[in-house]
Amino acid sequence: MKVLQRYFASEILRAVGFVMLALLALFTFFDLMGELQHANRGGYKLMHAVFYVLLGLPGYMYEFMPIAVLIGTIYVLAQFASNSEFTIMRSAGMATGTALAMLLKIGMVFVVMTFLFGEFVAPASSRYAESMKLSAIGANQKKEFRTGLWTKDLVRENGLSGEVTGSRFLNVKEITPDRKLKGVRVYEFDKRFQLSREVTAARAEYAGNNVWRLSEVTETTFPKTLSAEDIAQVRSQYYPSREVVSEVTPDILAVLFADPDRMSAYDLAAFTRHLAENKQDSERYEIAFWKKMIYPFATLVMMMLALPFAYLHVRSGGVSLKIFSGIMIGMVFYLINSLFSHLGLLNTWPPVMTAMVPSILFMSLALAGLRYVERH
Template sequence: MRVLQRYFSVEIIRAVLFVMLALLALFAFFDLMGELQSVNKGGYRLQHALLYVALGLPGYIYEFMPIAVLIGTIYVLAQFASNSEFTIMRAASMSTVMAGSMLAKIGLLFVVLTFVFGEFVAPMTTKLAEKVKLNAIGASLAQEFRTGLWTKDLVRDNGLKGSVVGSRFLNVKEILPNRQLVGVKVYEFDSRFNLSKEVTAEHAEYIGDNVWRLSNVTQTSFPKSLLMQDISTVASIKLASLDVASEITPDILSVLFVDPDRMSAYDLAAYTKHLSDNKQGTERYAIAFWKKVTYPFAILVMMALALPFAYLHARSGGISLKIFSGIMIGMVFYLMNSLFSHVGLLNTWPPLITALVPSMVFLFMAMTALWMVERR
């Protein structure tokens, strides 16, 4: 069994790497063609476009790993069937369960690799890619919104640990690549949603520990018992700087400009909690979180789906036909996975169910196919 396990592992890993390289080359070419229209905007040059595309490849590795594993495994198993190697292995007392067990062990390696890319590598390189592009072009985030960027926060009576005494709405005109905020407006409301304070600042800099330092500040306070005829009680002061404690951090602000599917599960969980605490909709990010958690295990489903191809002999179709079938199955899985995210969001399905349905459907297909080939 050790010899067979090693033989399966070497052949499948080699095939998967070849398929992954082909997919990466294809989509890197498409991305580069799309980036060429941005070349020569500001300081954005061809070398920046190449670096931007290269930094996006880890995200594609995460997304296409199940498809690459499916196609690579089908190719290897189809070769074994074509050369009658799999028939000899079965004659030597290798059962379907044993074959599935060997594939599962190889699949676990790809599960771990996919998790590492999805949780650590891809989120980091995606942020770095956007930073490289913005720095080169000289642009800033939030410029495409007419009124700037809006987000909501809670006001507590003792920094971040006290009881909630109100809510805060933050409006930012621009977010610079160095994560500095430009054109900041803060509106604070009490527990009855009466406006209690308005703060405007030219700039805001994050100094750590959930504290923002606002510069060139104008602070206007509104008394609780303010009436239209008593407008003179409104107090306005100017400050050189003002520190504001907030649950909003640069990482949370950057979330608003990143595709949830490219975020880590940790960031998704943190942002989902932030939205929940502020009584905002969490469905989109909750679905993305559960997809991030369950997606690596789709590789095991793809392995199970590839196993029946080992039982199809040459007369059932050549290797090229089986590989084409694998490509079609992989693309259907990829499209179905994306489709169910939108359908689940529209129909308010439970996020975990929305994330699991595509894998469960394909697992059922794999079990049905194995049952049929076993009967034959």
């Protein structure tokens, strides 16, 4: 069985690699055509467009890995069936469970690869690509709202520790490619949700250790009550520079512009925790987190789906028909996986179940297929 295991592994790895190259080439062409309209805009040249598209390839490798595994495995097993190799293997004593176990062992290689690309390679390349593009064009990140980007954190007695004394709302007009802020407004409220301080600054730069250094600062403090007698106690003062300690970091701000599906599970967990601490809706990021954790194991489900094709004889359909069937199944899985993310968000389904249901459905389909070919 060790010889068969190596034979299966070498053939499947070669086929999956070929399918992945074909998918990457196809989507690289489409993306490059889309990026050409931005070429020669500011400092964004053709070279930048090509580099931007290439940096997006790790993200595609992560997204299309289950589909490539399914098509590649179906191709190999269909070839085995058409050449009667699989029939000989079964005659030599290879049971369905043994074949499935061999495929799942090979599938674990793809699980690890998918996880590494989704957790480390794709998020880093995506961030660098966006930063490079914005720097070349000379544009800054802006939120869709006219008022800019909004986020929230807690105000504590000793900066990041101690008792919570209130809450703080941060408004930013623009974020530059080097992660500096422009047009900053900070509104601080006490525990009774009364405005206690307003800070405006022309610019802000992150100094590390959760410290923001504000420039051209105007700070306005308000009394605990705003009766007619207390209005005179409102004070406004100008500072050339001022420091603010906040839980909000450049990484958290970058998340607000990022696609959750392109973020790492670590970043999603950290941002979800930040939103939960500040009593904000985190369901979208929770669903993305659980998808990120479960999605690599979809390659094992695809391996299970491919196995029944080895039991179909040539008269049941040629190799090309089986590959076409694999492409259709892969596309349906990809669409259902995306659909359930939106359905879970709209219907407030549990994030774990929202992420697991597509894989469970296709695993049930695979088991039903294996049971059918075993009986027939």
